Amino acid sequence: MSRPDTPSTLADWQALAAGLTLETRAFVDDAFMDAASGKTFTTLNPATGEALAEVASCDVADADLAVGHARAAFDGGAWSRLAPGKRKRVLLRLADLMEANKHELALLDTLDMGKTVSSSLGDIGGAIACFRYQAECIDKLYGEVAPTGEEALALVLREPMGVVASIVPWNFPLMMTAWKVAPALAAGNSVILKPSEKSPLSALRLAQLAREAGLPRGVFQVLPGFGHTVGKALALSMGVDCLAFTGSTGVGKQLMQYAGQSNLKRLYLECGGKSPNIVFADCKDLDKVAKHAAAAIFHNQGEVCIAGSRLLVENSIREAFIDKVVAAAERMQPGNPLDPESFMGAIVDETQYRRILGYIEKGREEGARLRVGGEALPGPGLFIPPTVFDGVTPEMVIGREEIFGPVLSVFGFDDEEEAVAMANDSVYGLAAGLWSQDIDRIMRVTRRLHSGQVFVNNWAGGDQTMPFGGVKQSGNGRDKSHHSLEEYSELKAVWMSLAT
Numbered sequence: 001m002s003r004p005d006t007p008s009t010l011a012d013w014q015a016l017a018a019g020l021t022l023e024t025r026a027f028v029d030d031a032f033m034d035a036a037s038g039k040t041f042t043t044l045n046p047a048t049g050e051a052l053a054e055v056a057s058c059d060v061a062d063a064d065l066a067v068g069h070a071r072a073a074f075d076g077g078a079w080s081r082l083a084p085g086k087r088k089r090v091l092l093r094l095a096d097l098m099e100a101n102k103h104e105l106a107l108l109d110t111l112d113m114g115k116t117v118s119s120s121l122g123d124i125g126g127a128i129a130c131f132r133y134q135a136e137c138i139d140k141l142y143g144e145v146a147p148t149g150e151e152a153l154a155l156v157l158r159e160p161m162g163v164v165a166s167i168v169p170w171n172f173p174l175m176m177t178a179w180k181v182a183p184a185l186a187a188g189n190s191v192i193l194k195p196s197e198k199s200p201l202s203a204l205r206l207a208q209l210a211r212e213a214g215l216p217r218g219v220f221q222v223l224p225g226f227g228h229t230v231g232k233a234l235a236l237s238m239g240v241d242c243l244a245f246t247g248s249t250g251v252g253k254q255l256m257q258y259a260g261q262s263n264l265k266r267l268y269l270e271c272g273g274k275s276p277n278i279v280f281a282d283c284k285d286l287d288k289v290a291k292h293a294a295a296a297i298f299h300n301q302g303e304v305c306i307a308g309s310r311l312l313v314e315n316s317i318r319e320a321f322i323d324k325v326v327a328a329a330e331r332m333q334p335g336n337p338l339d340p341e342s343f344m345g346a347i348v349d350e351t352q353y354r355r356i357l358g359y360i361e362k363g364r365e366e367g368a369r370l371r372v373g374g375e376a377l378p379g380p381g382l383f384i385p386p387t388v389f390d391g392v393t394p395e396m397v398i399g400r401e402e403i404f405g406p407v408l409s410v411f412g413f414d415d416e417e418e419a420v421a422m423a424n425d426s427v428y429g430l431a432a433g434l435w436s437q438d439i440d441r442i443m444r445v446t447r448r449l450h451s452g453q454v455f456v457n458n459w460a461g462g463d464q465t466m467p468f469g470g471v472k473q474s475g476n477g478r479d480k481s482h483h484s485l486e487e488y489s490e491l492k493a494v495w496m497s498l499a500t
Helices: 010-018 060-076 084-100 102-113 117-137 173-186 201-213 227-236 249-261 286-302 315-330 350-366 416-424 439-448 481-487
Strands: 026-028 031-033 040-044 051-056 144-146 152-160 163-167 190-194 220-222 242-246 266-270 276-279 310-314 369-372 387-390 407-413 432-435 454-456 489-497
Touching: 010 102, 026 060, 026 201, 051 201, 060 163, 060 190, 060 220, 060 227, 084 102, 084 117, 084 173, 084 201, 102 117, 102 173, 102 201, 117 173, 117 481, 163 173, 163 227, 173 190, 173 201, 173 242, 173 481, 190 227, 201 220, 227 249, 242 249, 249 266, 276 286, 276 416, 286 315, 286 407, 286 432, 310 315, 310 416, 315 369, 315 387, 315 407, 350 407, 407 416, 416 439, 432 439, 439 454, 481 489
Parallel strands: 163 190, 163 242, 190 220, 242 266, 276 310, 276 432, 310 407, 387 407, 432 454
Antiparallel strands: 026 031, 026 220, 040 051, 144 152, 152 489, 369 387
16 A cells, blocks of 8 residues: 555555654663663553554653763754854754644644544644744844943843753643753753653654754653653652643642752643633624634543633523533544544543543533433443533532533523623633634633633634733643743843943
8 A cells, every 4th residue: 555645545654654663762861771660651542542562661761861961062062152143044944844744743642642633733833834934033032231331241141041841741742842952952962862651652753853963962852651760760869950741730730849948940730631622602603713712622532721611691692692502512533543624632531531432421410401412322432422411510520620622511600790700719720712703701601711722712822923912820831932932041131331
């Protein structure tokens, strides 16, 4: 079976998958190698249950080795002191290589974590755009000259921090990697990437491309493995200057403790969410809004940190609107992830699959009204269809806790004050959305929502120019945009006396 250059059908993607060669070793100091212990872990295809590969399972020894090489690379200056324009050219070359291999990269993420290949392609496009944007920022963000008298000159310089460890999640493997790695590299740091054990394959392929692009040895390294082993080792390392993490709030709290127990390393967190999506009765096209509201939770199987998992609907339109959401959900069923026509794919692994089903059962027990879904699909594979609960109240577990699956909780409200209070009644503050034609209301509500980002008459809009991150227990990081490059830079104040 030939491998298509531009796959567009299920058969094309299956043919491409059949010809894949997988890199499974850690990438340390410009070379692929087994874990020091020789241990491996199995990564599975959640759509079939079949093993994909045995991947190096790194631990403390591997972390120590990688940190040593990263520090040597940083101190050596081949990257950290390289002229900004030259760093830019290398990262742009890496983006071009990613573009040339985008189908393979997308396929790796689809096989590894179960998302649809069409979604993976979109992610790869975002990852490429991120590398290009950050590369172009390198020689365009200036330092400052502080206002002083004529007797002195005060400069504020931007310098790289040193060794950055990036721990990324499994739901958007390569895109989240780009959001963490690209700005850190652009600033001149040495970066150690710890991909999720549930989706390590695209990160290892990226390491091959980074070497081909010309990143100096030790500047970019990849350590696959578990959070409680190699992830913990990096977080506790005295040689890591900055830790960037995307994942659960619980793990984020652990990492804050590790940072304090070690060298008080700088820590950027993008954690959980239970995002409110508010629909007011004055919306023009409720059919279109309903489709967007369904996609906001069911895209990527609901395994999205900003998923619009709390739908708040004005009571005067609630029944009719939920009917429209249910109708949209019924058209968003799971299918073969390699089929470009599938809207949803498989749940990433058995643990997450059981967790989601447990929340669905909890919703039934709490008395929420199940409108659609609620039962797993027969195997093989881990598939859960779109599930909608109406009549959810704020004290219900399904209305408060992050499920990270295709489960929508619907609330009703009577007025703007109640909608804002319900939206803000959460420990999370990652994203929020509102739908209205009233510009005065939009401006009032937008300012009052306690959220790192607010989407108005859209969900998940924005490009590389917009920062991404949360407030409250959703973390303190700011991915994307030039703000992320600033996070991975140190500010150095230099005061020069001109008086003799």
